[in-house]
Each structure stands twice: as structure tokens, then as C-alpha cells.
Amino acid sequence: xxxxxxxxxxxxxxxxxxxxxxxxxxxxxxxxxxxxxxxxxxxxxxxxxxxxxxxxxxxxxxxxxxxxxxxxxxxxxxxxxxxxxxxxxxxxxxxxxxxxxxxxxxxxxxxxxxxxxxxx
Amino acid sequence: xxxxxxxxxxxxxxxxxxxxxxxxxxxxxxxxxxxxxxxxxxxxxxxxxxxxxxxxxxxxxxxxxxxxxxxxxxxxxxxxxxxxxxxxxxxxxxxxxxxxxxxxxxxx
Numbered sequence: 001x002x003x004x005x006x007x008x009x010x011x012x013x014x015x016x017x018x019x020x021x022x023x024x025x026x027x028x029x030x031x032x033x034x035x036x037x038x039x040x041x042x043x044x045x046x047x048x049x050x051x052x053x054x055x056x057x058x059x060x061x062x063x064x065x066x067x068x069x070x071x072x073x074x075x076x077x078x079x080x081x082x083x084x085x086x087x088x089x090x091x092x093x094x095x096x097x098x099x100x101x102x103x104x105x106x107x108x109x110x111x112x113x114x115x116x117x118x119x120x
Numbered sequence: 121x122x123x124x125x126x127x128x129x130x131x132x133x134x135x136x137x138x139x140x141x142x143x144x145x146x147x148x149x150x151x152x153x154x155x156x157x158x159x160x161x162x163x164x165x166x167x168x169x170x171x172x173x174x175x176x177x178x179x180x181x182x183x184x185x186x187x188x189x190x191x192x193x194x195x196x197x198x199x200x201x202x203x204x205x206x207x208x209x210x211x212x213x214x215x216x217x218x219x220x221x222x223x224x225x226x227x228x
Contacts, residue, residue, distance in 0.1 A: 035217075045156075045164065045207055047217040061216045095163055100175075105211035106154045108175060110163035 009114030022079040022096030030074040033099035038092035126220035143208035152212035
């Protein structure tokens, strides 16, 4: 069965960096685009970034552009999110999600999420 | 950016009753609209895509309709496991992909 397992979250000071990982299993990872979606405490969902199945294209939300970098290692079935210059506004649960039809931009499977708390 | 507006914010429904949730887009998204269900402490789950197509394993009591700027998610007879927050998401014009603010369906 499809499984997505995020890791790497934690408490980090403003201005610092953090890298999230998402380990995928149960499907052919290299055939699917992958997304990061976040949810601030008690708030709604916010799309963060997408990477094409082959890593050839990456697109970001304006709120993270220039600070976050999405990447993937298809040989290791793992998705990453490098987060730099973190601020309190980045505090959220970060979910990785699979694109349901390669590049439809619908999220058919989600990980359980990893909490990032930016605080001094 | 396409703004998605959901109403009502909270819907109080008795088990066995039906529920109708609305989602409005600030401009046409054609039929590129998805619905998700999220329970406390859990990740969202895909219910509907392309405005009315149920995702794999989703019960028939969930149905979606609409196109353009007005969309509806209908739950025909609420079961205990259906009390949750529901989000709509457009994927017609992006970036960014955008979600509505959510509708909480609570037990009356």
C-alpha cells in the first residue's frame, strides 16, 4: 500500500534552516509528481511546492520562493524540503502528498505530517 | 491568485441527515476542483476530484457537483465518521494551488 512518512521536523530558531524528508513506498515513486502542503496550527491548508516526477520542474508558492527548495532522490524514493531563513510564519505541520495522476495537482495520498515550530 | 471561499464555516447536522457544503472560486476553475476530508490529528483524505469524480474507496453518499465558480459537496446521510473538516481545492490556474478555508461539520 502507498505510504508516505515525513521526518525532520522540530523546534528551530528564527533565521535558521531545517530539512524535511518524506520516505515513499508502495508505489513507483519516480512516476509521480510530489508536493509539500502545510497547515499552521488551527488553520487551513496551504500548498508549498511541487516537483515533477523526474525532478525537472519545481514550482513554489510565493510565500516560500527563494527560501525553500524542493528536491527528490528517485533512487532512494525520498522527497525533501530544504527550508532556510525560517520565520514564525513558517510554523506548521508539513505534509508530503502524491500527485494523483502524475501532474494533475490533486493530492491522493498524504503523509502523517511533521511539525515545524519556529521559535526563539 | 484564485481565492476559494467555503460556506458555511460550521455546519451542525444530526447523524443520518444530509449536509450540503459550498465552495466558491473568485474566477472560473472549470471543473478542476477537489474536495478533501480532514479529521482531528489526521492528514487530509481525497474525496472528490474533477468536481464530481469520487476517489478510490470513497462511499457513494459523498457527491460533488458544480463547475465554473460554484461547487457543492453533498453528504447524503451523515455517519459518525463523517464529522470532520472539509476543504475544497482548485487546480485549474496555478501557481498557487489554493484551498478554501474549510467547513467544519459537527454533530448537532
